[in-house]
Amino acid sequence: xxxxxxxxxxxxxxxxxxxxxxxxxxxxxxxxxxxxxxxxxxxxxxxxxxxxxxxxxxxxxxxxxxxxxxxxxxxxxxxxxxxxxxxxxxxxxxxxxxxxxxxxxxxxxxxxxxxxxxxxxxxxxxxxxxxxxxxxxxxxxxxxxxxxxxxxxxxxxxxxxxxxxxxxxxxxxxxxxxxxxxxxxxxxxxxx
Numbered sequence: 001x002x003x004x005x006x007x008x009x010x011x012x013x014x015x016x017x018x019x020x021x022x023x024x025x026x027x028x029x030x031x032x033x034x035x036x037x038x039x040x041x042x043x044x045x046x047x048x049x050x051x052x053x054x055x056x057x058x059x060x061x062x063x064x065x066x067x068x069x070x071x072x073x074x075x076x077x078x079x080x081x082x083x084x085x086x087x088x089x090x091x092x093x094x095x096x097x098x099x100x101x102x103x104x105x106x107x108x109x110x111x112x113x114x115x116x117x118x119x120x121x122x123x124x125x126x127x128x129x130x131x132x133x134x135x136x137x138x139x140x141x142x143x144x145x146x147x148x149x150x151x152x153x154x155x156x157x158x159x160x161x162x163x164x165x166x167x168x169x170x171x172x173x174x175x176x177x178x179x180x181x182x183x184x185x186x187x188x189x190x191x192x
Contacts, residue, residue, distance in 0.1 A: 006044050011067035014041060018075040021082075028087045029185040035079060035093035036178050042072035042100045043171045050172035053164035073101045080106065083113060088127050089181050091117065092134070096174050099137040107138050114138065126184070130177045137174070142166045149173050 014037075020026050021034035040047075045065045048057035079094055086094065091113075098110050114135050121128030129152075136148040146166040153159045153169075157176050160169045 004040060004044060004047075006041060006061055006064040006068040010041055010064055011071035014038060014068065014071040014075065018078060021079055024085070028090055029182075031086070032090045032093050032182060032185055035090060035097060036182055038072045038075065038079070039093060039097045039100065039178060040175065041068040042097065043175065044068070046168040046171045047175050050160040050164045050168035053161040053168075072097070076101050076106070080110075088117070088121065089185055092127060092130055092181060093178055095131065095134045096178060099134055099174075100171065102138070102140060107140075111135065111138055126177075126180065130174075130181070133170075133174065133177065137170055145170045 017034045017037050021031050021038070023031075026034070045057075045060065045062070048060060051057070076097060080098060083091060083094060095110060095114055095117075098106050114131055117131045118128060118135070121131060123129060123132065133148055133152060136144050139145070143166075146169070149166065149170045150162075153173060157173055160172050
């Protein structure tokens, strides 16, 4: 990926990104970045749609985007299996990736984990509020998703056109949230 666009070889590189995301020798902030990159590859088409609505994204490559999305989806089970071993930031990125690819198994398993996570991170904290937003995305209820997206966008984030579909707008917002978490991890001092 380059500047948040998918290139023809992006899908091929996601296996390496996944290998980094599941390697315990890789520091947590780098594992977060790897999962975030998978999220971005999986959602690039949605996020660009939200940004450019109602126009078509100028630099879109639908074939590369679809291949990258499929490649990211193939790695989700391996990544989610690491949930209990991960820090809160990586768990948030994993949850974001999981709601991109909801399944009958993923969402029922994810929801109680996120609820436990919300008890550990109070409302008004970045991680706590972001996890609560992911819980709304997990409902797959467009009205609730749109309400939460607009509420959070109005308060804190760069908005998208109101006429854009709810899911792309929500994924755009979640991308901004993950960016903020990633910046925080980059600024945090490295642990020995």
